[in-house]
Amino acid sequence: MRIALCGGTGDIGEGLALRWAHDTDHEILIGSRDPEKARAKAEEYETELDERGIDRTVKGFENGMAADRADVVVLAVPPYHVRDTVEGFADRLDADTVLVSPAVGMQRDDAGLHYHRPSEGSVTAVAAATAPEDVSVVGAFHNLSAGRLADLDAELDQDTLLVGNDEDAVDVVRLLTEEIEGLRPLYVGPIDNAPEVESLTPLLINLATYNDDLHDAGVQFE
Numbered sequence: 001m002r003i004a005l006c007g008g009t010g011d012i013g014e015g016l017a018l019r020w021a022h023d024t025d026h027e028i029l030i031g032s033r034d035p036e037k038a039r040a041k042a043e044e045y046e047t048e049l050d051e052r053g054i055d056r057t058v059k060g061f062e063n064g065m066a067a068d069r070a071d072v073v074v075l076a077v078p079p080y081h082v083r084d085t086v087e088g089f090a091d092r093l094d095a096d097t098v099l100v101s102p103a104v105g106m107q108r109d110d111a112g113l114h115y116h117r118p119s120e121g122s123v124t125a126v127a128a129a130t131a132p133e134d135v136s137v138v139g140a141f142h143n144l145s146a147g148r149l150a151d152l153d154a155e156l157d158q159d160t161l162l163v164g165n166d167e168d169a170v171d172v173v174r175l176l177t178e179e180i181e182g183l184r185p186l187y188v189g190p191i192d193n194a195p196e197v198e199s200l201t202p203l204l205i206n207l208a209t210y211n212d213d214l215h216d217a218g219v220q221f222e
Contacts, residue, residue: 013076015149031066156182
């Protein structure tokens with residue numbers, strides 16, 4: 001399977017790219033608005049994997065070219081770029097493409113971070129509203145620590161919550177998640193439930209901010 005991480009040069013994109021390249025045999029494509037930046041980052045990821053004895057090819061492209069080549073497209077971009085990113089390559093997506101949204105809208109004040117709910121209800125809903133009608137959208141990976149994810153020496157032992165209206169698409173993302181060692185996917189219903197999932201992220205960041213021993217806080221349900 002080909003996985004494109006559009007915005008794969010950023011924190012969450014780096015973590016997912018490295019974990020999938022390390023733990024699976026899927027083809028990893030790094031996307032960026034700047035193709036040269038994407039290629040440079042792809043080389044960095046290859047180098048890190050090679051230092052661990054893993055011979056993998058990671059390719060870098062402009063976002064639209066990466067999405068055009070992929071079975072699963074992860075929108076590893078800031079929340080305010082989700083709409084324009086999807087609009088930029090919407091014509092390259094088809095009914096067989098699964099679009100994954102991990103972005104969360106947040107605002108900061110003196111106390112910390114707070115969930116910023118867009119008019120659509122969630123960032124996942126923004127992605128779904130912007131994508132072509134026949135493209136399935138799944139919300140996932142919202143509540144993971146990007147730093148911990150990108151540290152291949154760190155054990156994850158965390159849950160990630162999935163939301164989506166298409167059960168087949170959710171199953172694709174569930175399987176991809178299970179292939180990352182230490183991650184457990186838990187389905188929590190349709191995209192209408194995304195606000196509750198996304199709002200956990202600022203809570204976890206605030207928890208990490210005010211507690212030194214919880215720097216890479218995540219969630220695990222029992």
